[in-house]
Amino acid sequence: MAGDFMLNIDGVAIRVRRLGTGSPVLVLHGWGASIEAMQMIVEEVARGGHEAVAIDFPGHGKSAPPPQAWQVSDFKQCVLRVMDELHIACADVVAHSFGCRVTIKLASENADRVSRLVMTGAAGLPPRRTRGQKARMRVASLGKGVKGVLGDGALSRWLESRWVHHVASADYRAASGVMRSTLVHIVGEDLTEHLERIKAPTILIWGSEDHDAPLSSGETMSRLIPGAELVVLQGGGHFAYAEQFSRFRLHMNRFLRGGA
């Protein structure tokens, strides 16, 4: 089966894209993105003699939003259910940013379902915040206190809208409704403990100039994940995989091939 189709996973409609034939490779996008952002990886994986299986995470792309605010483990469960539906016992994973949080969870808790992991610009470690960011966070939590006092009235909502504009991250501002609280859950979850439990061979491909998931996170991850290999794409940002795709794909192909 190739092409796009919708899967109903416990009441949430999930868009799945399959391309190519061969051993399955899950392709997981970052926060606020969708399958389209990973299309070049999907095509490359398929050209390399695999079956690419990409999904839009709930609340992203053409998938329905989650029924309530989700945690990383809910997203992981969702991926597992998709694999079950498609009769995929075990798959390689190529993931970017937020997709890596799900991958880390999956690989550490369901080791038998994954074989090789390619992670780029991976999120999952607690961010090292600058002084300005810390101050903004304090203001943001002050806002929450004010909201607690005022209740959920019009004044409170207006204040929040002003407040958000000044202190919240771009991701938070772009998210709405249930996805906002989901984002808060996700960003707050530190996955450091999970890293050393990953048994799958892992390659981390990182842009040297990644400001969203700094290279220092990549270095920490490569230390904590047993046997992980770190490849730095010089000059690349958070989307280094797209900016330097010709380099990224060579590393990905070599790694998925299983060679040294």
Next chain:
Amino acid sequence: MPHQNVAVVFGGRSVEHEVSIISASQVMDALEVAGYKVLPVYIAKDGAWYAGRPLRELSTFRDPTLRLEDHSGVYRVALSPDRTARLLVLHPYAKRGFFKRDPELWADVFFPCLHGSFGEDGTLQGVFEMADVPYVGCGVLAASLGMDKIQSKSVCRSAGIRVLDCVWASRGQWQRDPLEFLKRVEASFPYPVIVKPCSLGSSIGVKRCLDSAGLRDAVDTALVLDERVLIEPALTNFREVNCSVIGPPYEASTCEMPHYKGELLSFESKYSSGGKSGKLAGRKMSAVGTKSGLSGAGMASLNRTIPAPISEAQTAEAKRLAVAAFEAIGGEGIARIDFLLDDRDGRLYFNEINTMPGSLAYYLWEASGVGFDQLVSRLVEGALRRSEARHSTQFAMDVNLLHPARR
């Protein structure tokens, strides 16, 4: 993982200068993924040689006001054919800092990524041979034969490979008696005919002509670009089939069928899809200055179908002929062999052989299950093997015939 230093030589005094920069950038990526250390060696259009780390990045070549020696870490280098010097030495005029260490110019293997003149044609290979350094790809004779469309056809013909008939003339012959040549062409085959410069790549100067006036113009143009020109009958109903070969031991890749608009694949349509910005006269072809963040796709970006939509028997035949052609010229390393498939009778004609195909035809090898990094590793290993084998041939005698004791 290998630890060898590989000097990748690119640029060059050739109309395919920019194409070479892209191919080399891709090859250097693949070499690094395969675990080699890369020393970029760039030949400017004026023929000056440079080496150094900044030449690794495509962005270094995007600046029109480029003065390479101003980049820290770029050095002018010169060639020494003295075999104790390992080819690359610092240029006598190179800027050297009093406190700066001279650059590391050691290379275990040379990997020429040059297309066309002074690189793909045996000239550079001759320098490698003199300096006795291992190098990737064809030797002197195979490279020269591959570059020469007239000679490669005749070598293939004597190896039993079907080629289109051709008539050729040198610039001197043409200037002495153009009418005699036109008569000779017209006596050999009917119009339309194809005019090709003998040794240019990328379809430069190739023209389809319908009558003697058109033929005259096309030959005139071709002989500005090249010293010899060849004329072939134009097939009316044909498709192109390309196949890559590596070795020895020889192995053929999956076949491709390139697609193009218009009658012939022109230089512009080859390297700047759409051809909107592909001005040859411009400083740079659009292939180098592509707006996409992806680092210039070169030959790899051409429209094509892989595997070629031809029958299994035809595919097997194309692969067999590709290996036979590569073997006939005495090829080593890699080549892409281009065939014309006559759709009227299904016959394959050898068209040309490229001993340094654009993007190293990696897309054909990836489709054959050989990763780009594996491909470059095989080529480097092949170069080292050949060099070792060469050293078991004795070229000089240790006996000094001038020594008095010998008399």
